[in-house]
Amino acid sequence: MAxxxxxxxxxxxxxxxxxxxxxxxxxxxxxxxxxxxxxIKLISRLKGEPExxxxxxxxxxxxxxxxxxxxxxxxLDDIDFxxxxxxxxxxxxxxxxxxxxxxxxxxxxxxxxxxxxxxKYLGGVEAQYDSEVVYSxxxxxxxxxxxxxxxxxxxxxxxxxxVRKYFGTVVPPxxxxxxxxxxxxxxxxxxxxxxxxxxxxxxxxxxxxxxLQNLGQFERTLIIAEEDSFVHYIEGxxxxxxxxxxxxxxxxxxxxxxxxxxxxxxxxxxxRNVLNLVTKRAVVEExxxxxWISGELGSGRNMKYPSSILRGRGARTDILSMSFANTGMHHxxxxxxxxxxxxxxxxxxxxxxxxGGGISTYRGLVKVLPDAERARISVSxxxxxxxxxxxSNTYPYIEIEADRVNIAHExxxxxxxxxxxxxxxxxGLTEQEATTLIVMGFIEPLSKELPMEYAIELNRLIELEMxxxxx
Amino acid sequence: MKGITALPRWFMEIKEExxxxxxxxxxxxxxxxxxxLIKPEQFSLDAYTPVEDAESRISKENVxxxxxxxxxxxxxxxxxxxxxxxxxxRDADKxxxxxxxxxxxxxxTSDRFTAYHYSVLEEAILIHIAPGARVEKPFHVLxxxxxxxxxxxxxxxxxxxRSSRFTYLEEAFSIDEEHxxxxxxxxxxxxxxxxxxxxxxxxxxxxxxxxxGRKRGVVGRNAYIDINHGWIGGRVNTNHxxxxxxxxxxxxEDTQIFFGRDHQTHFLTTRLLHxxxxxxxNVLVRGALKDRAHSIFxxxxxxxxxxxxxxxxxxxxTILLNPGxxxxxxxxxxxxxxxxxxxxxxxxxxxEEEKIFYLQSRGVPHDDARKMLVMGFxxxxxxxxxxxxxxxRLVNLIEEKWK
Numbered sequence: 001m002a003x004x005x006x007x008x009x010x011x012x013x014x015x016x017x018x019x020x021x022x023x024x025x026x027x028x029x030x031x032x033x034x035x036x037x038x039x040i041k042l043i044s045r046l047k048g049e050p051e052x053x054x055x056x057x058x059x060x061x062x063x064x065x066x067x068x069x070x071x072x073x074x075x076l077d078d079i080d081f082x083x084x085x086x087x088x089x090x091x092x093x094x095x096x097x098x099x100x101x102x103x104x105x106x107x108x109x110x111x112x113x114x115x116x117x118x119x120k121y122l123g124g125v126e127a128q129y130d131s132e133v134v135y136s137x138x139x140x141x142x143x144x145x146x147x148x149x150x151x152x153x154x155x156x157x158x159x160x161x162x163v164r165k166y167f168g169t170v171v172p173p174x175x176x177x178x179x180x181x182x183x184x185x186x187x188x189x190x191x192x193x194x195x196x197x198x199x200x201x202x203x204x205x206x207x208x209x210x211x212l213q214n215l216g217q218f219e220r221t222l223i224i225a226e227e228d229s230f231v232h233y234i235e236g237x238x239x240x241x242x243x244x245x246x247x248x249x250x251x252x253x254x255x256x257x258x259x260x261x262x263x264x265x266x267x268x269x270x271x272r273n274v275l276n277l278v279t280k281r282a283v284v285e286e287x288x289x290x291x292w293i294s295g296e297l298g299s300g301r302n303m304k305y306p307s308s309i310l311r312g313r314g315a316r317t318d319i320l321s322m323s324f325a326n327t328g329m330h331h332x333x334x335x336x337x338x339x340x341x342x343x344x345x346x347x348x349x350x351x352x353x354x355x356g357g358g359i360s361t362y363r364g365l366v367k368v369l370p371d372a373e374r375a376r377i378s379v380s381x382x383x384x385x386x387x388x389x390x391x392s393n394t395y396p397y398i399e400i401e402a403d404r405v406n407i408a409h410e411x412x413x414x415x416x417x418x419x420x421x422x423x424x425x426x427x428g429l430t431e432q433e434a435t436t437l438i439v440m441g442f443i444e445p446l447s448k449e450l451p452m453e454y455a456i457e458l459n460r461l462i463e464l465e466m467x468x469x470x471x
Numbered sequence: 472m473k474g475i476t477a478l479p480r481w482f483m484e485i486k487e488e489x490x491x492x493x494x495x496x497x498x499x500x501x502x503x504x505x506x507x508l509i510k511p512e513q514f515s516l517d518a519y520t521p522v523e524d525a526e527s528r529i530s531k532e533n534v535x536x537x538x539x540x541x542x543x544x545x546x547x548x549x550x551x552x553x554x555x556x557x558x559x560x561r562d563a564d565k566x567x568x569x570x571x572x573x574x575x576x577x578x579x580t581s582d583r584f585t586a587y588h589y590s591v592l593e594e595a596i597l598i599h600i601a602p603g604a605r606v607e608k609p610f611h612v613l614x615x616x617x618x619x620x621x622x623x624x625x626x627x628x629x630x631x632x633r634s635s636r637f638t639y640l641e642e643a644f645s646i647d648e649e650h651x652x653x654x655x656x657x658x659x660x661x662x663x664x665x666x667x668x669x670x671x672x673x674x675x676x677x678x679x680x681x682x683x684g685r686k687r688g689v690v691g692r693n694a695y696i697d698i699n700h701g702w703i704g705g706r707v708n709t710n711h712x713x714x715x716x717x718x719x720x721x722x723x724e725d726t727q728i729f730f731g732r733d734h735q736t737h738f739l740t741t742r743l744l745h746x747x748x749x750x751x752x753n754v755l756v757r758g759a760l761k762d763r764a765h766s767i768f769x770x771x772x773x774x775x776x777x778x779x780x781x782x783x784x785x786x787x788x789t790i791l792l793n794p795g796x797x798x799x800x801x802x803x804x805x806x807x808x809x810x811x812x813x814x815x816x817x818x819x820x821x822x823e824e825e826k827i828f829y830l831q832s833r834g835v836p837h838d839d840a841r842k843m844l845v846m847g848f849x850x851x852x853x854x855x856x857x858x859x860x861x862x863x864r865l866v867n868l869i870e871e872k873w874k
Contacts, residue, residue, distance in 0.1 A: 370794060383806070385809035396817070398798075398800040403793055405820060408816065409816060410816040414812050
């Protein structure tokens with residue numbers, strides 16, 4: 001692993017450049033805007049899918065049409081489903097060497113620092129550009145252990161039985177309108193399979209990039225961790241800045257078997273025109289452990305509630321999230337835990353920052369079913385409001401049907417302590433530096449859980465967001 | 472009294488508006504309960520069965536005044552302190568405050584059942600505490616449910632004038648354990664500048680009664696309102712309590728306890744609304760549930776834009792005494808100002824085994840130890856009941872719940 005200085009140099013570029021777009025992008029296929037059954041059949045045919053998958057898609061499309069829009073959370077009523085491009089394929093081939101990736105795409109990922117990071121500290125990388133995965137590679141030693149890490153499309157071709165067995169079992173299309181839409185038009189996403197007893201000691205990363213204007217990105221991720229295995233999966237997201245909305249509606253399904261441990265980390269930095277509406281859920285068996293870690297920095301309107309269903313005795317989950325809502329942004333995020341078996345434990349930690357008129361909302365659910373005796377749950381929500389125009393809301397839902405449980409929820413909302421700022425300024429920091437430093441301390445529970453490279457990146461993004469925060 | 476003096480025109484207009492709203496409004500609901508099950512028309516507004524010696528339940532030497540309602544009729548009232556005046560809606564034109572304050576804290580179009588309350592209203596009482604009056608003894612109100620299918624809609628306005636001090640206790644109970652009924656009160660409390668109001672309420676109508684109440688306290692400059700509720704009876708028991716901090720220095724306190732058994736449901740909503748900055752609010756709710764009882768707690772702290780330097784705290788704790796009981800809680804925050812301190816916490820748990828064990832080791836039988844712990848859990852609210860006999864009645868009611 002490179003030393004800290006090197007890391008910093010590596011990441012030392014202007015993050016506002018995330019907003020660039022590739023003017024010279026060439027697409028192999030771009031579907032007409034709007035959606036109907038014919039278009040869905042066409043996507044499925046272009047991908048050469050088995051008939052059962054086409055059926056699943058069509059069935060989900062009908063559910064999508066019937067399901068009402070959510071009436072809570074962020075503003076959704078201006079989504080024009082007819083103007084969205086549901087499928088754009090930049091290339092037919094998934095490369096396993098950056099040299100084979102079309103030049104304009106490679107350039108994009110180089111600017112994002114992905115090939116560099118792969119060489120240094122990742123076990124595998126997958127890169128999705130608009131609808132399709134364009135690059136996927138895993139270290140040989142991991143391959144030899146029987147780990148599968150590839151795009152969902154490739155998994156459907158190579159391991160159709162595995163996909164069929166688990167696809168839609170954690171997030172059924174009937175779950176919500178956007179899960180139904182994803183199931184109907186999904187493309188790309190990651191498939192991870194870790195065999196029994198295998199521990200993947202370096203993270204696997206997927207990087208999602210939207211380039212085309214009006215494109216909807218609908219990746220579908222499925223992670224299966226067999227008994228007593230471990231894997232850490234990281235995803236990162238960026239997009240150029242357009243003046244029209246771009247829809248990102250992903251579905252992530254995670255299966256954590258007996259004694260397995262999955263850590264799922266997201267650094268979301270979509271541009272503000274992206275509507276991020278994702279459904280992420282894990283089912284955790286006996287003694288399994290699911291960790292959801294996310295830093296939500298981008299996206300103008302964001303609805304995301306990673307969920308864990310603890311259905312085996314002694315299962316565990318930690319949900320840790322940080323959300324930064326700056327000017328013009330509305331984040332409605334949180335976590336859900338549903339406990340079905342005895343002796344389970346769950347922790348939800350939410351940190352939110354609202355600034356420049358941004359709105360951040362924590363919305364969470366803790367549900368303990370009658371058989372879930374001796375459940376221990378703790379939920380804590382901390383919110384910082386940087387100025388008088390910003391808003392912070394907290395809506396925790398707590399539903400307890402078992403008697404031998406112990407649940408504690410607490411939430412705090414406030415501003416940065418003036419005494420802290422004063423103290424740091426007396427030590428020679430400017431007000432801006434002092435404020436930024438305090439914010440960094442506030443989100444430390446999250447940044448310390450990230451691999452160092454990501455922690456540095458997160459801190460830099462926060463610094464960027466904090467610019468101009470002091471009058 | 473009814474029908475002797477005509478009701479004022481503006482009052483009739485408010486009733487009419489409420490009636491229109493009621494016709495079109497759906498019953499309040501959330502994901503845990505749908506109050507569609509309450510059909511107000513099934514109850515009788517005319518039901519009235521006299522109760523002998525109703526007045527004798529008041530210990531007259533210990534109160535500043537009292538009012539007794541039997542079913543939907545005010546049957547007795549008396550003032551025993553010079554600082555207090557009472558006005559009936561029929562006297563409204565004699566007292567300008569009536570029109571100024573009536574329906575100003577609780578809007579007739581707040582929700583379906585509040586609209587129903589206003590639409591059928593024949594009686595409303597304004598209790599006015601004179602400026603600077605310090606009324607030492609508590610004012611006592613009884614709501615007696617006597618008839619089967621009684622529909623009860625008391626409307627109380629407490630106007631605590633500048634720098635006054637007032638203590639109030641209401642008790643609601645049934646004469647017959649089998650009679651059904653609908654209890655649908657509205658309480659409006661105004662604490663003007665520097666006034667202090669201590670309001671206590673014990674609800675113990677029988678387990679065939681449905682209730683839907685709405686109350687709001689408006690807290691003025693440097694004023695204080697203290698609300699205290701004990702929820703014991705009722706089949707489905709709904710209450711919506713709001714404290715509005717309306718001027719700098721306002722302080723609101725809301726404590727509630729509930730005990731549910733059999734198939735009882737307690738649905739308690741509480742709101743701390745900080746419209747003005749430099750204000751304080753505090754909510755503490757504790758409950759215990761046994762058998763198949765269900766509680767729904769919907770708490771919210773709302774700090775309005777610009778209400779800087781508001782401090783607000785909200786806490787809710789539920790103890791589930793056996794499997795089958797169910798507790799749902801939504802302790803929410805909506806904060807639109809940054810220079811504030813707001814916290815909330817909620818817990819759901821069981822009685823601590825260590826404490827039961829400790830009491831057992833001191834010779835207390837297991838069941839008694841559980842009762843003692845629950846009583847201790849509720850003590851903070853019981854202590855606030857201002858009349859000794861009422862306090863004892865509340866303790867007895869809680870003990871009876873174990874049977």
